[in-house]
Amino acid sequence: MPELPEVETTLRGLAPYLAGQEITGAVIRNPHLRWPIPAKLPAVLRGRTIRALHRRAKYLLIECGDGTLLLHLGMSGSLRLLPAATPAEKHDHFDLLLANGMAVRLRDPRRFGAVLWHDGEASRHPLLAELGPEPLLEDFDADHLYRATRKRGTPVKTVIMDNRVVVGVGNIYASEALFRAGIRPQLAANRLSMARCARLVQTIRETLAEAIAQGGSSLRDFVGSGGNPGHFQQHHRVYGRAGQPCRACGATIKQLRQGQRSSFYCPVCQK
DNA sequence: CTTTGCACCTGTTGGC
DNA sequence: TGCCAACAGGTGCAAA
The missing domain is CATH 3.20.190.10 (MutM-like, N-terminal)
Known part of the structure; x- marks a missing residue:
């Protein structure tokens, strides 16, 4: 969770x-x-x-x-x-x-x-x-991501989930941020342009910040006996949506397996 | 150094 | 209804 x-x-x-x-x-x-x-x-x-x-x-x-x-x-x-x-x-x-x-x-x-x-x-x-930068702080920026990806031929999704590159990007938000950035999870990290690094930094931040803001609305339930934080009523754009239509273009969302974890992406929106 | 696969657990789900 | 395999949001670590 x-x-x-x-x-x-x-x-x-x-x-x-x-x-x-x-x-x-x-x-x-x-x-x-x-x-x-x-x-x-x-x-x-x-x-x-x-x-x-x-x-x-x-x-x-x-x-x-x-x-x-x-x-x-x-x-x-x-x-x-x-x-x-x-x-x-x-x-x-x-x-x-x-x-x-x-x-x-x-x-x-x-x-x-x-x-x-x-x-x-x-x-x-x-x-x-040995942890890398916090995704929501200044030192995680396009320069950092660009440099961190240069010698990595592995898929970009596994690289953004590497906590020496940036911390806190879990399996759900990795897929979500890549969708928003229009980047396929299986793209080799070292083939990302500086511009796409900048975009990805932005979408990682945005995805996490939005989810935190959503969670904030459930804080009321946190103390006491009823509530359970983490019950964000989230509408993921791709995560868990294999076989369903892309919310942006209608194409069928695909699922693949990367390092024992499921990844989801839109074959049309993400290149 | 990077990369890969395993390990640690219980609970839920889906197919037969 | 029951059974069993596959899978689940993390991540440190050993081995390649």
Whole structure:
């Protein structure tokens, strides 16, 4: 479920409630995520105050004192803020307990997510240190993409999903951004002109920003018992639409397989 | 260095 | 209705 817009929506939903809160502890119900949740975590967190929340790629960073709690939602993770006494359900693996009686609860059926602790500056954590630029910030631009693609003969879709080139472009938005840019996913990356790089940078930004704006409208549901962030009522232009007519030209949307992932494109609009 | 394929899991879907 | 294979929004890592 979580692509970058869902992670950003989660961050924005949580941040106002967490900033300044004291942590009273943590509950590890099942430590077996992508990496084990450190057993020392409850003791490490107890008594710390949350300074701020950040996002880097799809990692959620909760700054507490001189360290950072790193969270990743993997493929099926979600976070909710609820009263700590709320009974945990089947896939609720981890709670961060707050002094006000609330808990941040991680649910993750597939357990591809992560809960890790880092002492000191989060950007030096091995998982974050080698990451490329954020797609919505200035340093991701046409020049950067052009240079990053020159020596890559692999399909452009796999290159924009490479987190050393740019972070946060997941499988759905890769297809969507390429459609908007009029670029076929299987085109060799090094055959992109500077102008097409510029266009692609623009559509990646636009696609993600629109999805984040959509997610913003579901923030209301974030806290409490009802809602589930990530329920954007999105109309994808190509993703998941194989066999259906292109919304722009009516041609039949095609699907192909690239590196074990599905890609979707319009054979007429994309060259 | 780049590129490829696997691994980690559970839940849902579609075909027979 | 049941069963089984294929697939699902991520991504680090080993091997080529």
